[in-house]
Amino acid sequence: MTGSFATFxxxxxxxxxxxxxxxxxxxxxxxxxxxxxxIQKHDLGEDVIDRFGTDWxxxxxxxxxxxxxxxxxxxxxxxxxxxxxxxxxxxxxVMAKYGYNASDAHDKAEEKYAWDIKMREFD
Numbered sequence: 001m002t003g004s005f006a007t008f009x010x011x012x013x014x015x016x017x018x019x020x021x022x023x024x025x026x027x028x029x030x031x032x033x034x035x036x037x038x039i040q041k042h043d044l045g046e047d048v049i050d051r052f053g054t055d056w057x058x059x060x061x062x063x064x065x066x067x068x069x070x071x072x073x074x075x076x077x078x079x080x081x082x083x084x085x086x087x088x089x090x091x092x093x094v095m096a097k098y099g100y101n102a103s104d105a106h107d108k109a110e111e112k113y114a115w116d117i118k119m120r121e122f123d
Contacts, residue, residue, distance in 0.1 A: 025085060033085055036092040037062075043101040052102070057119050058084065080115070080122045087113035 025033075037058060041049050061081040091109035094100050100108065110116055 033088045045101045080118045083115050087115040
């Protein structure tokens with residue numbers, strides 16, 4: 001990836017609708033996940049409200065999905081990338097529904113969609 005993570009994450013976008021085996025992410029869902037990861041500020045705990053820190057693995061996953069969904073030949077994303085979408089959707093849902101801070105919501109999402117664990121195996 002060229003450029004900095006900061007440059008990439010503010011311009012990140014995904015195809016508005018992806019349908020695959022057992023998957024369907026609407027334009028609004030993709031937009032919500034994107035904003036959750038890259039744009040919105042969150043309660044990070046200890047009275048800190050800010051955006052999530054940079055995460056190269058998330059940036060790479062997002063870029064692979066973007067390239068795959070734009071039809072650049074064969075699909076370039078991996079199952080672990082789609083797991084990221086599920087994980088982040090669960091995280092933002094838990095935050096909105098129960099008022100969890102980002103850390104607690106992440107832990108809850110990780111119980112259901114263990115992206116961190118799978119990403120370590122993927123590397």
